Amino acid sequence: MADVISYREAVAEGIAREMRRDPTVVCLGEDIGEAGGVFKTTVGLRKEFGPERVWDTPISEQAIVGAAMGAAMTGMRPVAEIMFSDFLACCWDYLANEIPKVRYMTGGQVTVPLVVHTANGGGLGFGAQHSQATENWAFTIPGLKIAAPSTPADVVGMMAAAIRSDDPVVFFEHKGLLATKGAPPPPDHVVELGRAAVVREGADITLVALASMVPVALKAAALLSGDGIEAEVVDLRCLVPLDVSTVLASLGRTSRLVTVEENPYQGGWGATLVSVVADEGFGLLDAPVRRVAGECVPLPFADALEEEVIPTVEKVVAAVRDLAAY
Amino acid sequence: MADVISYREAVAEGIAREMRRDPTVVCLGEDIGEAGGVFKTTVGLRKEFGPERVWDTPISEQAIVGAAMGAAMTGMRPVAEIMFSDFLACCWDYLANEIPKVRYMTGGQVTVPLVVHTANGGGLGFGAQHSQATENWAFTIPGLKIAAPSTPADVVGMMAAAIRSDDPVVFFEHKGLLATKGAPPPPDHVVELGRAAVVREGADITLVALASMVPVALKAAALLSGDGIEAEVVDLRCLVPLDVSTVLASLGRTSRLVTVEENPYQGGWGATLVSVVADEGFGLLDAPVRRVAGECVPLPFADALEEEVIPTVEKVVAAVRDLAAY
Amino acid sequence: MDPAELLAAYEQMAVIRRTEKAAHDLFLQGLVKGTTHLAAGHEAVAVGASAALRPDDYVFATYRGHHHAMARGATPEECLAELMSRATGLCQAKGGSMHLTKASTGMLGSYAIVGAHLPMAAGAAWSARLRGTDQIAVAFFGDGATNIGAFHEALNLAAVWKLPVLFVCENNLYMEYTPIADVTAVPRPAADRAPAYGIPGEVVDGNDVVAVQEAVARLAGRARAGDGPALLEAETYRHFGHSRADPATYRPAEEVERWLKHDPLDLARGRLAELGVAPETISEADERASAVVAKAVEAAKAAPPPDPREALTDVWADGGAAWRT
Amino acid sequence: MDPAELLAAYEQMAVIRRTEKAAHDLFLQGLVKGTTHLAAGHEAVAVGASAALRPDDYVFATYRGHHHAMARGATPEECLAELMSRATGLCQAKGGSMHLTKASTGMLGSYAIVGAHLPMAAGAAWSARLRGTDQIAVAFFGDGATNIGAFHEALNLAAVWKLPVLFVCENNLYMEYTPIADVTAVPRPAADRAPAYGIPGEVVDGNDVVAVQEAVARLAGRARAGDGPALLEAETYRHFGHSRADPATYRPAEEVERWLKHDPLDLARGRLAELGVAPETISEADERASAVVAKAVEAAKAAPPPDPREALTDVWADGGAAWRT
Numbered sequence A, B: 001m002a003d004v005i006s007y008r009e010a011v012a013e014g015i016a017r018e019m020r021r022d023p024t025v026v027c028l029g030e031d032i033g034e035a036g037g038v039f040k041t042t043v044g045l046r047k048e049f050g051p052e053r054v055w056d057t058p059i060s061e062q063a064i065v066g067a068a069m070g071a072a073m074t075g076m077r078p079v080a081e082i083m084f085s086d087f088l089a090c091c092w093d094y095l096a097n098e099i100p101k102v103r104y105m106t107g108g109q110v111t112v113p114l115v116v117h118t119a120n121g122g123g124l125g126f127g128a129q130h131s132q133a134t135e136n137w138a139f140t141i142p143g144l145k146i147a148a149p150s151t152p153a154d155v156v157g158m159m160a161a162a163i164r165s166d167d168p169v170v171f172f173e174h175k176g177l178l179a180t181k182g183a184p185p186p187p188d189h190v191v192e193l194g195r196a197a198v199v200r201e202g203a204d205i206t207l208v209a210l211a212s213m214v215p216v217a218l219k220a221a222a223l224l225s226g227d228g229i230e231a232e233v234v235d236l237r238c239l240v241p242l243d244v245s246t247v248l249a250s251l252g253r254t255s256r257l258v259t260v261e262e263n264p265y266q267g268g269w270g271a272t273l274v275s276v277v278a279d280e281g282f283g284l285l286d287a288p289v290r291r292v293a294g295e296c297v298p299l300p301f302a303d304a305l306e307e308e309v310i311p312t313v314e315k316v317v318a319a320v321r322d323l324a325a326y
Numbered sequence C, D: 001m002d003p004a005e006l007l008a009a010y011e012q013m014a015v016i017r018r019t020e021k022a023a024h025d026l027f028l029q030g031l032v033k034g035t036t037h038l039a040a041g042h043e044a045v046a047v048g049a050s051a052a053l054r055p056d057d058y059v060f061a062t063y064r065g066h067h068h069a070m071a072r073g074a075t076p077e078e079c080l081a082e083l084m085s086r087a088t089g090l091c092q093a094k095g096g097s098m099h100l101t102k103a104s105t106g107m108l109g110s111y112a113i114v115g116a117h118l119p120m121a122a123g124a125a126w127s128a129r130l131r132g133t134d135q136i137a138v139a140f141f142g143d144g145a146t147n148i149g150a151f152h153e154a155l156n157l158a159a160v161w162k163l164p165v166l167f168v169c170e171n172n173l174y175m176e177y178t179p180i181a182d183v184t185a186v187p188r189p190a191a192d193r194a195p196a197y198g199i200p201g202e203v204v205d206g207n208d209v210v211a212v213q214e215a216v217a218r219l220a221g222r223a224r225a226g227d228g229p230a231l232l233e234a235e236t237y238r239h240f241g242h243s244r245a246d247p248a249t250y251r252p253a254e255e256v257e258r259w260l261k262h263d264p265l266d267l268a269r270g271r272l273a274e275l276g277v278a279p280e281t282i283s284e285a286d287e288r289a290s291a292v293v294a295k296a297v298e299a300a301k302a303a304p305p306p307d308p309r310e311a312l313t314d315v316w317a318d319g320g321a322a323w324r325t
Ligand SMILES: Cc1ncc(C[n+]2csc(CCOP(=O)(O)OP(=O)(O)O)c2C)c(N)n1
Pocket: B030, B059, B061, B083, B087, B090, C064, C112, C113, C114, C115, C141, C142, C143, C144, C145, C146, C170, C172, C174, C175, C176, C242
């Protein structure tokens, strides 16, 4: 394996590793076969595993995810691709009403070990219907596990955990990170779902971020360090299970919290985290809690406009400076 | 008009009033015509306005809401019924990606004056796929207005505002309130969207509730009064626009906040409200903020189980007592 | 079907009919909460199809699915206990009438979002093919489901992938209260759509258990042999209203009468007589059915309610419901 | 089409072709961000259909919709300015290539979720009928869209309600990179589905602007007269890849070659010659088209970027974006 691996390659690598060890892992989605996926995140799978394990589908998001569900209930571990996470809306019934509920409503008779992986997020000028960070949609639905890695190694390790999970996992791959590179994952790399990572230590404030917002938070932390403010940065990695313990532990050290979220402020995941903190961590807080989140508007096309809507390093720095002055 | 009107009758009355004053108001949905709707919330409309204004549809949620959108863009004010709010998942693309975005993404060229009204919430033993409180799904989507009245008069007044609104409104009618009765609305009753109501005054704690949780909060307040705790109860009435000012003003008086939400804790609307308060209202808070919300599980069928999942008066009382002791 | 098979099918239909009647009565007595969608009148579809399937085949049904659960081996007691919110219910009282499921016999659930289970059935068939078994999957659904998007997507995918799946429409002429003809562009909501997927589309008398059994056996054989999916439209009628206490006044009296005269149990009795089965033999089957259901009602009534703590189990495969760590 | 009409159509197609070429070049130069889906090769569908419509009819298109915007009166400058994120863009740079819209001429948007606009078009047609105008609505979509649920729901609703709406499929043989034949159960993804909705389904040479104009005129007349919707499948081919810089290597060389020989502009030129239009007249049209597009490129380049504050406007009808009070 090379010295570095891209996030994009890590997706295919993560899936391939599991396909090698478990013959029940199969892939389905639009243009994922010969073409290797629109984001090239399934390159090589068709070649290595053949058409009986890597299936091109029609443009039928309901059939893709519904068929994955039926297969998962009957002994397979399907990995379904929904090209852009915005399109989860086209099969939302399966994500909201079927997959996460069937185990519970049958009194535990069935399990649904499947992964829906999808390209998430903005910043690339794809406009209102191809740029959303929709992890918070999934977060409204009990019964879904939610993974959103920020590094190539985590992509591989969390994909392993997701595919091995007997529970349904929605796996968000951030479009803005696809080209980024990082250390390759060791063999048999598995990152347990529900474990946040403290990716930078600091005593003054806790920044909690996810996916593409992790590098944003880290850049902001580096700038703030110049001001003498040392930020601790927590990469949540998963929304469900939500690693509240790691966040509260960090808050115990810093007493201040800012969430950095790409999804809109209204209904964003950070709100739930903040509400836990405002309850269980109230005594730890020395200052208001702030959320740097997407503006409550659709995503605009022009980059000059998109930057106004998605959190940037500058916005995070400004929020932290403001709080530090509290 | 009678002395009292039921919440159920208020829905039909609210729609009828607008249909009388504006010929562009038309209704469409499954079984809404002759049958008067599965919840009998459109009784009488077909008779009064005829089949050219009250349209029965196939079981095609996407076509229903998509057609409403096309009609709204071209001079009509459609009122589309989605029978149970769980089924919003079947047309989520329209609610998430089309209706709330088209105005913005065309640079303001079009407007979408439509109402999607739907029966929401649990407590009736309808099980996992017919009992959800899904107002928080809509709350993840910028560009939708969200109404969820708790009294018959508000149903009529908010329906008037919703139908007259040039913006799309999702109108949640709570199944558990349909049979409740209340004072009839005066003629020309219009309740502006985005105005919460303080439905009980109290100096010790603020309870913020929505729809069926308003009577729950009021009952809890009455019990707490016996303990000498006077709760102020705020009926939010809308999630968008969200009346933060009324909540902060109440908090200024009480210094303590509990949200009472039927939707699940994870991703529930109260989280966003709490996050605003933990930021802008931090200085007002004397105690942790608590959210009494739905458990993070699907809705079970048996009432003994459903009661464990949906907030009850007892749970609200316990949360408040606990906080009061802080 | 030979006389013994037909008699067994008849008895199964008689059990279902009485269970549905019991469910109706229990609903009116307030012992069944929420809602029920009774399948009295549809018995021959479930029983005829089941008779043509293998025990390891998969079945997916709708909120109107009691008959399918029982045809695949769920006992009246398990079903009624579920409806009555008892701990002994088929889904431990977590599912209710609309979600009867017996996974151990391949009855993989009843789904209450119209049409949603058609892609699932395609997926189960895909899985069977991938695992190299020759199981098939069957989805049962109503006429109303033929106008929803998931129907179209499932049929096309199943056809393109040549999946061993049957789509069996129980055309009972109505969605909830609206005649299907008022909202459907073609006279046969299911069969007339088959050409759009290049698959066979057949119509069968859904009240004739033998006709259903034969049609399903033929189409199942085709599917098992690798010749792909098929659509079967079974004409039938519901004896009760759509749900709960719906009196179904939207249905013309003479239509109801005509269909009640074309009762699946009567038809089966006629066929049994033709095959020379003695009237007493049939009566005995009826009596056994009555006894089973009467006992089931009592047992379900006597069963305990679920432990409230069960509300917070079985979200995840580990049995728990924790969403945070 | 008489010679003057055909010449006008030709010139419009020439303008579209050159605009698409310009968009491609500007994308490669980094002046167009995000993505583009060029319609070069599809011009005759848009121009032929537009020639058959009334100015007050409604048009709904897809992310591959530049040709429809221009055929309905958007200027190359407005379109290119939008693609180049300029304040003067058709949607003030908030929409981008995938969402070109010119509501003032009834071009009610380009939608980037496959199939989503078909129900909208049905709704616009319903609205026309309710308002008692005799406008019609037309939805243009790709072959790939015929397998998504919204297609099915829209067609059935339109048929049942007999709405004045046309569904025009631009069958260019591919979804993104996958041949439509690999994932569709019938040979003609659109036309072969028409019987499932009891409506006419026709196939037309989508590269022949005259044939398209005639077919649309006929079906539009039918719809306007109250005879309901129709499906038209226009066979065409895209000259560029699916999007951005896709080289489309998944397409066999001889297939590409065959289609490039069947170019809509060449076909129109041939027809013009048959009608006796002089070669110089055609060349003049070409030159005018080139000049218009060259000027549009310069004007768009010179236009200012949008005011960043525009990011927070136009969510609501009052022009604002406030979600709280
Ligand atoms: C997506 C969706 N829309 C609407 C409903 C409400 N609903 C439940 S049953 C039903 C009628 C279904 O009719 P049909 O498919 O003919 O089945 P039947 O009840 O006649 O067996 C409707 C509209 C639903 N459950 N799901």
